Amino acid sequence: MSAQPARSTQGTHGDELLPEWWVLVVPQAFAPTGTGTTAMIATFGQPGLPILSAPVPEVYVDQKELECFLVLADELHFGRTAARLHLSRARVSQLIQKLERRVGAPLFTRTSRRVALTSLGGRLRDDLTPHYRGIENALARAVTSARGIEQVLHVGFSTPLAGEMVMKTIEKLRATHPELAVEVCEVPLSDPYGMLRKGEFDLQLVDFPMREDDLTRGPTLLVEGRVLAVAVGHPLAGQDTLTLEDLARVPLLTIAGDLPEYWLEHQLPTRTPSGRPIQQGPPVTNFQEALTLVAGGKGALLSGAHIALYHGRPGISYIPVEGDSPLGYGLMWRSGDGNRTIELFGRTAHEIAGDMAPATASADFEQAIPAA
16 A cells, blocks of 8 residues: 655645645555545545545555465465465464455355355455566566576476486586576475466476476486385285286375376376276375375375485385386476576486486386486
């Protein structure tokens, strides 16, 4: 909310110069019902002139509340919002309730099954989004200028192995292209393409397959076999290797979210190669949740073999799966948004991939190798 001079009055009232007129600008969501405008005009200190604006409560802006509101308005799910903001669900609920009290009306309707924006919440989202993104972009440009950096590249990664490759690529680029800054963030397990589509990532290094019309994938940089993570007390835990047919002997954890069918069938098959059904276990939203359920005997997790190196923990056995198609990793970006910076990152990542096999190979089985 701001007050801006509209014009100066050159006449006088007695011996005193009449004050200026001021325009009080308030968000449309807080304007009196029926005004149909985002601004109201108020005159101050001029006898005989009416006050044209209705009383408006003073509104304080809390950046955390606004950020939480916009993310929840996008996700319409308290759990996914908490995961994106690295907050607890209780904290998300608290921030939303504080904002609703500040506004004076509900912004969301909540039931045990769904979350939806109210009409007021929808208007507030539409009004806030461009201004909030503008503030974020302005701050990013200021930081970039202060550091003397010409570009910032936002890169996502899907797994610890992909994250290691990204960090090694950044380290090499820091030496060869110090003007390039790279910001890194994990790709949500339950939404592998959403942040890329929204422009929050410029590109991401993920496990394939990927067959999306609006996204472009680069060449495969690294491949690895897969393992099945099971509780140490499960009968499969005592075997040296497994086949895909063994998946019919244990429920596989599933992933909560709106995921492509082809991706789910590759990552979490519902039938063995011979057609035997594979039982579906509880859904998870992140990797740590999956490992906790595995250790508790609630299901098994089919994953890239690197998990045995990055997430070795008591209570879980990792058994190599033979006869399975290898899991490939590569870069992807929005179609039409490729540029020289993405090309530079891709070339550097390809060089790094050739050096990573010894670091990712297990003493028992070499699962990660450079792609041909």
